[in-house]
Amino acid sequence: MTGSGESGAAFTAESATAVLAEACAGAGLEDAGAELLRLGSNAVFRLAGSVVVRIGRSAVELAEQTRTVGVARWLEETGYPAVRLVAGVRQPVVVGGRVVTFWRLVAGEERYAGVVEFAELMRRLHWLEEPESLGLPYVDPLGPTMRRLGELVGLADDDREFLRQRAESLAKRYDALEFVLPFGMIHGDASVRNALLDDAGRAVLIDLDGVALGPREWDLVATAMHYERFGWHTRTKYEAFARAYGFDVMNWYGYPVLADIREMTMVVWLAQNAGHSEQADAELGRRLSDLRSGGDRLGWKPF
Structure with a gap:
Protein backbone atom coordinates (compact mmCIF):
# COMPACT_ATOMS: atom_id res chain seq x y z
CA MET A 1 0.00 0.00 0.00
CA LEU A 105 -14.36 13.96 12.64
CA VAL A 106 -14.63 17.05 14.85
CA ALA A 107 -18.45 17.17 14.82
CA GLY A 108 -21.42 15.69 13.03
CA GLU A 109 -22.23 19.11 11.54
CA GLU A 110 -19.44 21.44 10.42
CA ARG A 111 -19.69 24.75 12.26
CA TYR A 112 -16.98 27.39 12.38
CA ALA A 113 -15.90 28.85 15.71
CA GLY A 114 -16.41 32.55 16.36
CA VAL A 115 -13.61 35.10 16.21
CA VAL A 116 -13.27 35.32 19.99
CA GLU A 117 -13.00 31.54 20.34
CA PHE A 118 -10.46 31.53 17.53
CA ALA A 119 -8.41 34.28 19.20
CA GLU A 120 -8.36 32.25 22.41
CA LEU A 121 -7.13 29.19 20.50
CA MET A 122 -4.31 31.26 19.01
CA ARG A 123 -3.34 32.80 22.33
CA ARG A 124 -3.23 29.39 23.98
CA LEU A 125 -1.24 27.87 21.09
CA HIS A 126 1.29 30.69 21.24
CA TRP A 127 1.89 30.05 24.94
CA LEU A 128 2.89 26.43 24.34
CA GLU A 129 6.56 25.48 24.35
CA GLU A 130 7.11 22.87 21.67
CA PRO A 131 9.69 20.09 22.07
CA GLU A 132 12.68 20.15 19.73
CA SER A 133 11.81 16.56 18.75
CA LEU A 134 8.97 17.89 16.58
CA GLY A 135 11.58 19.33 14.21
CA LEU A 136 9.46 22.34 13.34
CA PRO A 137 10.76 24.39 10.40
CA TYR A 138 11.02 28.16 10.31
CA VAL A 139 8.00 29.65 8.58
CA ASP A 140 8.55 30.67 4.97
CA PRO A 141 5.45 32.73 4.10
CA LEU A 142 6.19 32.87 0.37
CA GLY A 143 7.87 29.48 -0.06
CA PRO A 144 4.72 27.44 -0.81
CA THR A 145 3.48 30.17 -3.14
CA MET A 146 6.69 30.18 -5.18
CA ARG A 147 6.67 26.38 -5.42
CA ARG A 148 3.06 26.33 -6.57
CA LEU A 149 3.74 29.00 -9.18
CA GLY A 150 6.30 26.70 -10.75
CA GLU A 151 3.87 23.78 -10.81
CA LEU A 152 0.69 25.46 -12.08
CA VAL A 153 -0.40 24.34 -15.54
CA GLY A 154 -3.63 26.30 -15.96
CA LEU A 155 -2.16 29.78 -15.43
CA ALA A 156 -1.33 32.09 -18.34
CA ASP A 157 2.37 32.92 -18.73
CA ASP A 158 1.84 36.66 -18.21
CA ASP A 159 -0.14 36.04 -15.03
CA ARG A 160 2.53 33.68 -13.76
CA GLU A 161 5.28 36.24 -14.41
CA PHE A 162 3.27 39.02 -12.76
CA LEU A 163 2.78 36.90 -9.64
CA ARG A 164 6.42 35.81 -9.59
CA GLN A 165 7.67 39.39 -9.71
CA ARG A 166 5.17 40.45 -7.05
CA ALA A 167 6.27 37.57 -4.80
CA GLU A 168 9.94 38.50 -5.17
CA SER A 169 9.18 42.10 -4.20
CA LEU A 170 7.15 40.97 -1.19
CA ALA A 171 9.97 38.67 -0.06
CA LYS A 172 12.32 41.66 0.14
CA ARG A 173 9.76 43.69 2.08
CA TYR A 174 9.17 40.80 4.48
CA ASP A 175 12.88 40.35 5.14
CA ALA A 176 13.12 44.01 6.19
CA LEU A 177 10.38 43.80 8.84
CA GLU A 178 11.00 44.08 12.56
CA PHE A 179 8.44 42.07 14.54
CA VAL A 180 7.18 43.06 17.98
CA LEU A 181 5.57 39.87 19.29
CA PRO A 182 7.70 36.99 20.64
CA PHE A 183 9.03 34.50 18.10
CA GLY A 184 7.84 30.92 18.57
CA MET A 185 5.41 28.22 17.48
CA ILE A 186 2.63 29.35 15.13
CA HIS A 187 -0.21 27.65 13.28
CA GLY A 188 0.96 29.04 9.96
CA ASP A 189 -2.43 29.18 8.21
CA ALA A 190 -4.49 30.75 10.96
CA SER A 191 -7.99 31.88 10.06
CA VAL A 192 -11.38 31.29 11.57
CA ARG A 193 -12.07 28.69 8.85
CA ASN A 194 -9.47 26.50 10.56
CA ALA A 195 -11.34 26.48 13.86
CA LEU A 196 -14.43 24.28 14.17
CA LEU A 197 -16.90 23.67 16.97
CA ASP A 198 -17.17 20.11 18.26
CA ASP A 199 -20.48 18.53 19.20
CA ALA A 200 -20.20 20.06 22.69
CA GLY A 201 -19.70 23.55 21.24
CA ARG A 202 -15.97 23.77 22.04
CA ALA A 203 -13.56 25.34 19.57
CA VAL A 204 -11.05 22.95 17.96
CA LEU A 205 -8.08 23.90 15.78
CA ILE A 206 -7.73 22.00 12.50
CA ASP A 207 -5.30 21.88 9.52
CA LEU A 208 -1.97 21.51 11.30
CA ASP A 209 0.17 21.25 8.16
CA GLY A 210 1.66 24.72 8.52
CA VAL A 211 2.68 24.56 12.19
CA ALA A 212 6.13 26.12 12.34
CA LEU A 213 8.39 28.53 14.18
CA GLY A 214 7.90 32.16 13.28
CA PRO A 215 6.53 35.59 14.17
CA ARG A 216 3.17 35.43 15.96
CA GLU A 217 1.95 38.35 13.83
CA TRP A 218 1.64 35.89 10.92
CA ASP A 219 -1.14 34.04 12.77
CA LEU A 220 -3.12 37.25 13.30
CA VAL A 221 -3.02 38.87 9.88
CA ALA A 222 -5.70 36.78 8.12
CA THR A 223 -8.46 37.75 10.55
CA ALA A 224 -7.43 41.41 10.26
CA MET A 225 -7.48 41.45 6.47
CA HIS A 226 -10.74 39.50 6.34
CA TYR A 227 -12.20 42.54 8.08
CA GLU A 228 -10.14 45.39 6.64
CA ARG A 229 -9.79 44.29 2.99
CA PHE A 230 -12.60 41.85 2.24
CA GLY A 231 -15.38 42.85 4.62
CA TRP A 232 -15.89 39.24 5.71
CA HIS A 233 -15.85 40.27 9.39
CA THR A 234 -17.53 43.32 10.90
CA ARG A 235 -15.51 45.94 12.76
CA THR A 236 -17.16 44.82 15.99
CA LYS A 237 -16.09 41.22 15.47
CA TYR A 238 -12.55 42.17 14.56
CA GLU A 239 -12.17 44.40 17.60
CA ALA A 240 -13.46 41.52 19.76
CA PHE A 241 -10.83 39.26 18.18
CA ALA A 242 -8.01 41.72 18.89
CA ARG A 243 -9.15 42.21 22.49
CA ALA A 244 -9.41 38.46 23.09
CA TYR A 245 -5.91 37.83 21.76
CA GLY A 246 -4.45 40.92 23.41
CA PHE A 247 -2.85 42.57 20.37
CA ASP A 248 -4.13 44.40 17.29
CA VAL A 249 -1.83 43.53 14.39
CA MET A 250 -3.32 46.36 12.32
CA ASN A 251 -1.60 48.85 14.62
CA TRP A 252 1.81 47.42 13.64
CA TYR A 253 3.61 49.01 10.68
CA GLY A 254 4.30 45.65 9.01
CA TYR A 255 0.64 44.63 8.72
CA PRO A 256 0.24 45.71 5.05
CA VAL A 257 3.22 43.58 4.03
CA LEU A 258 1.87 40.45 5.69
CA ALA A 259 -1.60 41.16 4.27
CA ASP A 260 -0.17 41.46 0.76
CA ILE A 261 1.63 38.13 1.22
CA ARG A 262 -1.58 36.46 2.42
CA GLU A 263 -3.35 37.79 -0.67
CA MET A 264 -0.69 36.23 -2.87
CA THR A 265 -1.14 32.93 -1.04
CA MET A 266 -4.89 33.06 -1.61
CA VAL A 267 -4.57 33.82 -5.32
CA VAL A 268 -1.99 31.13 -6.06
CA TRP A 269 -3.84 28.57 -3.94
CA LEU A 270 -6.98 29.21 -5.99
CA ALA A 271 -5.02 28.94 -9.25
CA GLN A 272 -4.34 25.27 -8.46
CA ASN A 273 -7.90 24.52 -9.60
CA ALA A 274 -7.83 26.66 -12.73
CA GLY A 275 -9.82 25.00 -15.48
CA HIS A 276 -11.69 22.63 -13.15
CA SER A 277 -14.40 24.98 -11.84
CA GLU A 278 -16.20 27.89 -13.50
CA GLN A 279 -16.66 29.56 -10.11
CA ALA A 280 -13.00 29.20 -9.22
CA ASP A 281 -11.94 30.50 -12.65
CA ALA A 282 -14.18 33.57 -12.30
CA GLU A 283 -12.89 34.28 -8.79
CA LEU A 284 -9.28 33.82 -9.90
CA GLY A 285 -9.79 36.30 -12.74
CA ARG A 286 -11.31 38.83 -10.35
CA ARG A 287 -8.43 38.49 -7.87
CA LEU A 288 -5.73 38.80 -10.54
CA SER A 289 -7.43 41.88 -11.97
CA ASP A 290 -7.60 43.54 -8.55
CA LEU A 291 -3.95 42.77 -7.82
CA ARG A 292 -2.89 44.30 -11.12
CA SER A 293 -5.09 47.41 -10.82
CA GLY A 294 -4.76 47.96 -7.08
CA GLY A 295 -8.54 47.97 -6.81
CA ASP A 296 -10.35 47.21 -3.59
CA ARG A 297 -10.85 43.59 -2.55
CA LEU A 298 -14.44 43.84 -1.31
CA GLY A 299 -15.64 41.68 -4.22
CA TRP A 300 -13.45 38.70 -3.22
CA LYS A 301 -15.38 35.65 -2.13
CA PRO A 302 -14.23 32.97 0.34
CA PHE A 303 -13.10 29.67 -1.19
Whole structure:
Protein backbone atom coordinates (compact mmCIF):
# COMPACT_ATOMS: atom_id res chain seq x y z
CA MET A 1 0.00 0.00 0.00
CA THR A 2 2.81 2.43 0.73
CA GLY A 3 5.24 3.62 -1.86
CA SER A 4 7.18 6.57 -3.11
CA GLY A 5 7.28 8.85 -6.09
CA GLU A 6 4.85 11.37 -7.47
CA SER A 7 1.57 10.77 -9.18
CA GLY A 8 1.48 11.76 -12.82
CA ALA A 9 -2.32 12.07 -12.82
CA ALA A 10 -4.10 15.39 -12.47
CA PHE A 11 -5.34 16.11 -8.96
CA THR A 12 -9.08 15.88 -9.48
CA ALA A 13 -12.04 14.54 -7.56
CA GLU A 14 -11.86 11.36 -9.63
CA SER A 15 -8.15 10.70 -9.08
CA ALA A 16 -8.47 11.47 -5.36
CA THR A 17 -11.42 9.10 -5.04
CA ALA A 18 -9.34 6.28 -6.52
CA VAL A 19 -6.60 6.95 -3.97
CA LEU A 20 -9.21 7.05 -1.21
CA ALA A 21 -10.49 3.58 -2.06
CA GLU A 22 -7.02 2.02 -1.94
CA ALA A 23 -5.99 3.89 1.22
CA CYS A 24 -9.15 2.90 3.10
CA ALA A 25 -8.76 -0.73 2.06
CA GLY A 26 -5.24 -0.75 3.46
CA ALA A 27 -6.37 0.89 6.71
CA GLY A 28 -9.35 -1.41 7.20
CA LEU A 29 -11.85 1.43 6.70
CA GLU A 30 -14.99 1.47 4.58
CA ASP A 31 -15.02 4.10 1.81
CA ALA A 32 -18.54 3.41 0.50
CA GLY A 33 -20.62 6.58 0.67
CA ALA A 34 -17.59 8.84 1.19
CA GLU A 35 -18.30 12.54 0.68
CA LEU A 36 -15.79 14.94 -0.87
CA LEU A 37 -15.80 17.98 1.42
CA ARG A 38 -13.24 20.09 -0.43
CA LEU A 39 -10.57 19.95 -3.11
CA GLY A 40 -7.66 22.37 -2.78
CA SER A 41 -4.19 21.78 -1.41
CA ASN A 42 -5.68 18.49 -0.21
CA ALA A 43 -8.69 16.42 -1.12
CA VAL A 44 -10.72 16.02 2.06
CA PHE A 45 -13.24 13.17 2.32
CA ARG A 46 -15.70 12.33 5.06
CA LEU A 47 -16.37 8.64 5.49
CA ALA A 48 -19.72 7.24 6.54
CA GLY A 49 -18.48 6.90 10.12
CA SER A 50 -16.58 9.54 12.09
CA VAL A 51 -13.41 9.62 9.98
CA VAL A 52 -12.00 12.32 7.71
CA VAL A 53 -9.37 11.36 5.13
CA ARG A 54 -6.96 13.96 3.76
CA ILE A 55 -5.13 13.26 0.51
CA GLY A 56 -2.23 15.48 -0.51
CA ARG A 57 -1.21 16.34 -4.04
CA SER A 58 2.05 14.38 -4.14
CA ALA A 59 4.47 12.15 -2.27
CA VAL A 60 6.80 15.14 -1.92
CA GLU A 61 4.64 16.08 1.07
CA LEU A 62 5.54 12.91 3.01
CA ALA A 63 8.07 14.60 5.32
CA GLU A 64 5.67 17.47 5.98
CA GLN A 65 2.80 15.12 6.78
CA THR A 66 5.00 13.00 9.02
CA ARG A 67 5.71 16.17 10.98
CA THR A 68 2.01 17.07 11.00
CA VAL A 69 1.17 13.68 12.51
CA GLY A 70 3.83 14.30 15.17
CA VAL A 71 2.39 17.74 15.96
CA ALA A 72 -1.13 16.30 16.27
CA ARG A 73 0.03 13.58 18.66
CA TRP A 74 1.94 16.08 20.80
CA LEU A 75 -1.03 18.48 20.97
CA GLU A 76 -3.23 15.60 22.09
CA GLU A 77 -0.71 14.75 24.83
CA THR A 78 -0.75 18.36 26.05
CA GLY A 79 -4.56 18.48 26.04
CA TYR A 80 -4.68 21.30 23.50
CA PRO A 81 -8.03 21.34 21.61
CA ALA A 82 -6.96 20.33 18.12
CA VAL A 83 -8.17 17.80 15.58
CA ARG A 84 -7.21 14.22 16.54
CA LEU A 85 -5.77 11.40 14.50
CA VAL A 86 -7.58 8.11 14.04
CA ALA A 87 -6.03 5.69 16.52
CA GLY A 88 -4.67 2.31 15.48
CA VAL A 89 -3.93 3.32 11.88
CA ARG A 90 -0.37 3.64 10.61
CA GLN A 91 0.10 7.05 9.04
CA PRO A 92 0.95 8.93 6.99
CA VAL A 93 0.93 6.52 4.05
CA VAL A 94 1.65 7.04 0.38
CA VAL A 95 -0.91 5.69 -2.08
CA GLY A 96 -0.78 6.28 -5.82
CA GLY A 97 1.96 8.87 -5.34
CA ARG A 98 -0.11 10.89 -2.85
CA VAL A 99 0.17 11.24 0.94
CA VAL A 100 -2.84 10.15 2.98
CA THR A 101 -3.73 10.80 6.63
CA PHE A 102 -6.75 9.76 8.71
CA TRP A 103 -8.45 12.07 11.21
CA ARG A 104 -11.33 11.91 13.63
CA LEU A 105 -14.36 13.96 12.64
CA VAL A 106 -14.63 17.05 14.85
CA ALA A 107 -18.45 17.17 14.82
CA GLY A 108 -21.42 15.69 13.03
CA GLU A 109 -22.23 19.11 11.54
CA GLU A 110 -19.44 21.44 10.42
CA ARG A 111 -19.69 24.75 12.26
CA TYR A 112 -16.98 27.39 12.38
CA ALA A 113 -15.90 28.85 15.71
CA GLY A 114 -16.41 32.55 16.36
CA VAL A 115 -13.61 35.10 16.21
CA VAL A 116 -13.27 35.32 19.99
CA GLU A 117 -13.00 31.54 20.34
CA PHE A 118 -10.46 31.53 17.53
CA ALA A 119 -8.41 34.28 19.20
CA GLU A 120 -8.36 32.25 22.41
CA LEU A 121 -7.13 29.19 20.50
CA MET A 122 -4.31 31.26 19.01
CA ARG A 123 -3.34 32.80 22.33
CA ARG A 124 -3.23 29.39 23.98
CA LEU A 125 -1.24 27.87 21.09
CA HIS A 126 1.29 30.69 21.24
CA TRP A 127 1.89 30.05 24.94
CA LEU A 128 2.89 26.43 24.34
CA GLU A 129 6.56 25.48 24.35
CA GLU A 130 7.11 22.87 21.67
CA PRO A 131 9.69 20.09 22.07
CA GLU A 132 12.68 20.15 19.73
CA SER A 133 11.81 16.56 18.75
CA LEU A 134 8.97 17.89 16.58
CA GLY A 135 11.58 19.33 14.21
CA LEU A 136 9.46 22.34 13.34
CA PRO A 137 10.76 24.39 10.40
CA TYR A 138 11.02 28.16 10.31
CA VAL A 139 8.00 29.65 8.58
CA ASP A 140 8.55 30.67 4.97
CA PRO A 141 5.45 32.73 4.10
CA LEU A 142 6.19 32.87 0.37
CA GLY A 143 7.87 29.48 -0.06
CA PRO A 144 4.72 27.44 -0.81
CA THR A 145 3.48 30.17 -3.14
CA MET A 146 6.69 30.18 -5.18
CA ARG A 147 6.67 26.38 -5.42
CA ARG A 148 3.06 26.33 -6.57
CA LEU A 149 3.74 29.00 -9.18
CA GLY A 150 6.30 26.70 -10.75
CA GLU A 151 3.87 23.78 -10.81
CA LEU A 152 0.69 25.46 -12.08
CA VAL A 153 -0.40 24.34 -15.54
CA GLY A 154 -3.63 26.30 -15.96
CA LEU A 155 -2.16 29.78 -15.43
CA ALA A 156 -1.33 32.09 -18.34
CA ASP A 157 2.37 32.92 -18.73
CA ASP A 158 1.84 36.66 -18.21
CA ASP A 159 -0.14 36.04 -15.03
CA ARG A 160 2.53 33.68 -13.76
CA GLU A 161 5.28 36.24 -14.41
CA PHE A 162 3.27 39.02 -12.76
CA LEU A 163 2.78 36.90 -9.64
CA ARG A 164 6.42 35.81 -9.59
CA GLN A 165 7.67 39.39 -9.71
CA ARG A 166 5.17 40.45 -7.05
CA ALA A 167 6.27 37.57 -4.80
CA GLU A 168 9.94 38.50 -5.17
CA SER A 169 9.18 42.10 -4.20
CA LEU A 170 7.15 40.97 -1.19
CA ALA A 171 9.97 38.67 -0.06
CA LYS A 172 12.32 41.66 0.14
CA ARG A 173 9.76 43.69 2.08
CA TYR A 174 9.17 40.80 4.48
CA ASP A 175 12.88 40.35 5.14
CA ALA A 176 13.12 44.01 6.19
CA LEU A 177 10.38 43.80 8.84
CA GLU A 178 11.00 44.08 12.56
CA PHE A 179 8.44 42.07 14.54
CA VAL A 180 7.18 43.06 17.98
CA LEU A 181 5.57 39.87 19.29
CA PRO A 182 7.70 36.99 20.64
CA PHE A 183 9.03 34.50 18.10
CA GLY A 184 7.84 30.92 18.57
CA MET A 185 5.41 28.22 17.48
CA ILE A 186 2.63 29.35 15.13
CA HIS A 187 -0.21 27.65 13.28
CA GLY A 188 0.96 29.04 9.96
CA ASP A 189 -2.43 29.18 8.21
CA ALA A 190 -4.49 30.75 10.96
CA SER A 191 -7.99 31.88 10.06
CA VAL A 192 -11.38 31.29 11.57
CA ARG A 193 -12.07 28.69 8.85
CA ASN A 194 -9.47 26.50 10.56
CA ALA A 195 -11.34 26.48 13.86
CA LEU A 196 -14.43 24.28 14.17
CA LEU A 197 -16.90 23.67 16.97
CA ASP A 198 -17.17 20.11 18.26
CA ASP A 199 -20.48 18.53 19.20
CA ALA A 200 -20.20 20.06 22.69
CA GLY A 201 -19.70 23.55 21.24
CA ARG A 202 -15.97 23.77 22.04
CA ALA A 203 -13.56 25.34 19.57
CA VAL A 204 -11.05 22.95 17.96
CA LEU A 205 -8.08 23.90 15.78
CA ILE A 206 -7.73 22.00 12.50
CA ASP A 207 -5.30 21.88 9.52
CA LEU A 208 -1.97 21.51 11.30
CA ASP A 209 0.17 21.25 8.16
CA GLY A 210 1.66 24.72 8.52
CA VAL A 211 2.68 24.56 12.19
CA ALA A 212 6.13 26.12 12.34
CA LEU A 213 8.39 28.53 14.18
CA GLY A 214 7.90 32.16 13.28
CA PRO A 215 6.53 35.59 14.17
CA ARG A 216 3.17 35.43 15.96
CA GLU A 217 1.95 38.35 13.83
CA TRP A 218 1.64 35.89 10.92
CA ASP A 219 -1.14 34.04 12.77
CA LEU A 220 -3.12 37.25 13.30
CA VAL A 221 -3.02 38.87 9.88
CA ALA A 222 -5.70 36.78 8.12
CA THR A 223 -8.46 37.75 10.55
CA ALA A 224 -7.43 41.41 10.26
CA MET A 225 -7.48 41.45 6.47
CA HIS A 226 -10.74 39.50 6.34
CA TYR A 227 -12.20 42.54 8.08
CA GLU A 228 -10.14 45.39 6.64
CA ARG A 229 -9.79 44.29 2.99
CA PHE A 230 -12.60 41.85 2.24
CA GLY A 231 -15.38 42.85 4.62
CA TRP A 232 -15.89 39.24 5.71
CA HIS A 233 -15.85 40.27 9.39
CA THR A 234 -17.53 43.32 10.90
CA ARG A 235 -15.51 45.94 12.76
CA THR A 236 -17.16 44.82 15.99
CA LYS A 237 -16.09 41.22 15.47
CA TYR A 238 -12.55 42.17 14.56
CA GLU A 239 -12.17 44.40 17.60
CA ALA A 240 -13.46 41.52 19.76
CA PHE A 241 -10.83 39.26 18.18
CA ALA A 242 -8.01 41.72 18.89
CA ARG A 243 -9.15 42.21 22.49
CA ALA A 244 -9.41 38.46 23.09
CA TYR A 245 -5.91 37.83 21.76
CA GLY A 246 -4.45 40.92 23.41
CA PHE A 247 -2.85 42.57 20.37
CA ASP A 248 -4.13 44.40 17.29
CA VAL A 249 -1.83 43.53 14.39
CA MET A 250 -3.32 46.36 12.32
CA ASN A 251 -1.60 48.85 14.62
CA TRP A 252 1.81 47.42 13.64
CA TYR A 253 3.61 49.01 10.68
CA GLY A 254 4.30 45.65 9.01
CA TYR A 255 0.64 44.63 8.72
CA PRO A 256 0.24 45.71 5.05
CA VAL A 257 3.22 43.58 4.03
CA LEU A 258 1.87 40.45 5.69
CA ALA A 259 -1.60 41.16 4.27
CA ASP A 260 -0.17 41.46 0.76
CA ILE A 261 1.63 38.13 1.22
CA ARG A 262 -1.58 36.46 2.42
CA GLU A 263 -3.35 37.79 -0.67
CA MET A 264 -0.69 36.23 -2.87
CA THR A 265 -1.14 32.93 -1.04
CA MET A 266 -4.89 33.06 -1.61
CA VAL A 267 -4.57 33.82 -5.32
CA VAL A 268 -1.99 31.13 -6.06
CA TRP A 269 -3.84 28.57 -3.94
CA LEU A 270 -6.98 29.21 -5.99
CA ALA A 271 -5.02 28.94 -9.25
CA GLN A 272 -4.34 25.27 -8.46
CA ASN A 273 -7.90 24.52 -9.60
CA ALA A 274 -7.83 26.66 -12.73
CA GLY A 275 -9.82 25.00 -15.48
CA HIS A 276 -11.69 22.63 -13.15
CA SER A 277 -14.40 24.98 -11.84
CA GLU A 278 -16.20 27.89 -13.50
CA GLN A 279 -16.66 29.56 -10.11
CA ALA A 280 -13.00 29.20 -9.22
CA ASP A 281 -11.94 30.50 -12.65
CA ALA A 282 -14.18 33.57 -12.30
CA GLU A 283 -12.89 34.28 -8.79
CA LEU A 284 -9.28 33.82 -9.90
CA GLY A 285 -9.79 36.30 -12.74
CA ARG A 286 -11.31 38.83 -10.35
CA ARG A 287 -8.43 38.49 -7.87
CA LEU A 288 -5.73 38.80 -10.54
CA SER A 289 -7.43 41.88 -11.97
CA ASP A 290 -7.60 43.54 -8.55
CA LEU A 291 -3.95 42.77 -7.82
CA ARG A 292 -2.89 44.30 -11.12
CA SER A 293 -5.09 47.41 -10.82
CA GLY A 294 -4.76 47.96 -7.08
CA GLY A 295 -8.54 47.97 -6.81
CA ASP A 296 -10.35 47.21 -3.59
CA ARG A 297 -10.85 43.59 -2.55
CA LEU A 298 -14.44 43.84 -1.31
CA GLY A 299 -15.64 41.68 -4.22
CA TRP A 300 -13.45 38.70 -3.22
CA LYS A 301 -15.38 35.65 -2.13
CA PRO A 302 -14.23 32.97 0.34
CA PHE A 303 -13.10 29.67 -1.19
